[in-house]
């Protein structure tokens with residue numbers, strides 16, 4: 549497993565469609581991205597902003613109109629799609645794992661062990677012979693996640709993986725992602741529900757096919773104070789010296805694409821609004837609550853992202 553250097557990168561990628569009657573549709577319009585081992589990247593944005601297209605490009609099943617996709621030949625990339633049924637090939641759980649692991653050069657016993665382990669990790673307690681048609685939408689999604697995990701991927705790309713999961717299963721998935729990223733798997737998690745992005749290392753926000761923000765969750769959800777900005781820029785310089793990440797803008801602390809030479813943070817920190825607010829996206833409940841408290845002059849130096857962090861800040865205050 550390579551460390552620190554990007555394991556997968558995109559350079560100025562464009563995906564354009566010619567739509568009869570309305571000209572060219574730019575699903576992706578010059579997107580650059582570098583992902584390193586063990587990184588957890590959330591991709592967020594409104595409907596139609598290009599998130600799924602980006603996932604399709606990273607997974608390698610969509611053609612590029614222009615730009616570069618750089619992926620080492622032996623990298624194992626797995627995807628979990630938005631609609632679980634679109635991904636299922638087998639009739640039974642056993643068969644599904646058979647298809648998912650068939651190309652790996654591992655013994656039958658190893659495949660069985662991986663199947664058992666993956667089902668246990670996602671909390672699916674059905675026998676291998678269980679018919680997939682009998683599973684609920686959420687269970688099918690867990691099965692897709694399990695088959696992806698069983699391949700021990702270097703990169704795991706999930707498009708709205710929690711859409712059909714109940715809160716317990718979603719928490720479990722967050723915990724699974726924390727574990728696999730700490731073991732070196734890079735995870736890309738695409739979501740509309742920004743609560744799900746609060747644990748990630750980095751958020752990339754899409755708008756009309758372009759990356760308009762690339763930076764930390766904290767600076768995505770909260771307007772940056774001068775002090776936060778300095779800390780962010782210092783950390784970013786360290787990342788750049790290690791060959792990872794994107795150069796951050798001096799003004800905003802959000803990402804600037806070096807490859808294309810253009811600012812990828814079309815968002816300026818105007819009027820004390822966070823990038824999330826400027827994009828018109830719904831911030832997590834914790835962030836909304838804290839912003840209201842800040843308006844009332846409370847919790848001025850806090851920037852909680854998770855409910856437990858907010859509870860701690862409130863208790864301290």
Ligand SMILES: Nc1ncnc2c1ncn2[C@@H]1O[C@H](COP(=O)(O)OP(=O)(O)OP(=O)(O)O)[C@@H](O)[C@H]1O
Pocket residue numbers: 565567573574575576593594595596597598599600601602
């Ligand atoms: N095959 C296609 N032909 C024409 N336009 C397309 C095609 N596929 C995607 N698009 C357009 O490209 C844009 C980006 O689509 P994409 O599905 O990547 O967005 P998204 O952010 O994933 O949206 P959602 O959150 O609704 O899933 C949209 O405007 C979509 O209509």
